[in-house]
Amino acid sequence: MVWFFEYYDGCGLAIKVKKKLYEAEGVQKVEIYETESMGKMLVIDGKIQLTELDEPFYHEMLVHVPMLSHENPRKVAVIGGGDGGALREVLKHNVERAVLVDIDRNVIDLSRKFLKIDHGAFEDERVEIAIMDGKEFLRDCEIFDVIIVDSTDPVGVSDTLFDREFFELARQKCDVISLQSQSPLIQKEYFRTLLVNSAPFERRDVYLSCVPTYPLALWSFIIGGEYDFSNLEERFERIKGTTVHYNPDVHRAAFALPEWLKKEVEACI
The missing domain is CATH 2.30.140.10 (Spermidine synthase, tetramerisation domain)
Structure with a gap:
């Protein structure tokens, strides 16, 4: 065993x-x-x-919450996410261009060969792949409708995706941003750092999902920018029938925070 x-x-x-x-x-x-x-x-x-079992609980919430907050997202950047899961979800929308930015080609190549959770997303003609640091990409890139940050923990090569400069650059380059923001239960310092450093997006909210194979299962996300959920049901029709986890009810419930977490958020925003 x-x-x-x-x-x-x-x-x-x-x-x-x-x-x-x-x-x-x-x-x-x-x-x-x-x-x-x-x-x-x-x-x-x-x-x-x-893991294949629960990755939709993460990728679908990371992607569809911001994508359905935008009236018509045509250009999307995914920073990190070399496994292809977030890219797969982005392409369920009527996008014209999707750029995947990852610093580690090994993650992309091995995921394409062994995982295959992208379901062909890497071969889609709308997709471009840039092997580089996400912050450096933001310095010279064009404007995107949505930027999605699908990073590893904020250590090592991902560290640059969590500092204030990263969010200052991102604010200039998109209408809406979403990012995973770690476990608010057992990774509180990481979570607080992201809340504070994402301040260039003056309007931002925290939402949650349950991802059993992540630390203590309760996982958080931040959405920032010019997001609007007033037409959520209508916009959901774009992807209805394609999701495993996400639907409008789950979307709304994700923003209902328990009291202890509300206090954490209020202390940082």
Whole structure:
């Protein structure tokens, strides 16, 4: 019996593994496993990035909440997200151009070969791939309708995607931004840092999803910019029937924060 363990701040998660499919060392250590009950699993620098079982709970909330807040998103940038899950969800909308920006080509190449959760998104003619740091991309890129930040934890190569300068650049380059903002339960410092550093987006809100293979399952996101959910039901018709997790009821419920989290947010915004 082989188990994969991920530890965080005095607790952790154990997942039974059938076999390791591949491992590569480069910009990051990238591992892909076949698990006993959760399908294939992507691990970067020892941290679980996704399993096939619950990745829609994450990717659909990261993508459809901002995409359906915009009247007509045509140009979208995904920063990070080399596994292709966020890109897959973006392409369910009537976009004209989608740019995937990831610093680590290994993540893209191995995900295309072994994970295949992109469902062909990497081959879509609307997609461009840029292998570079996300902040550097923002310095010279054009204006996007929506920017989606699908990053790893804010350490190592992802660190530049969490500082104030990143959000200052992003504010100049999009109408709406969404990003994953870690566990507000057990990664409070990361969560607070993102709330504070995203201040260039004066209007921003926190919303939640349950992702069982992420630290303590309760996962947070931030949306910022000129978002508007007044036509949510009508806009949902664009993607109705294509989602596993997301629907308008889940969308609205995601913004209902418990009292302890409201206090955390109010202290930082």
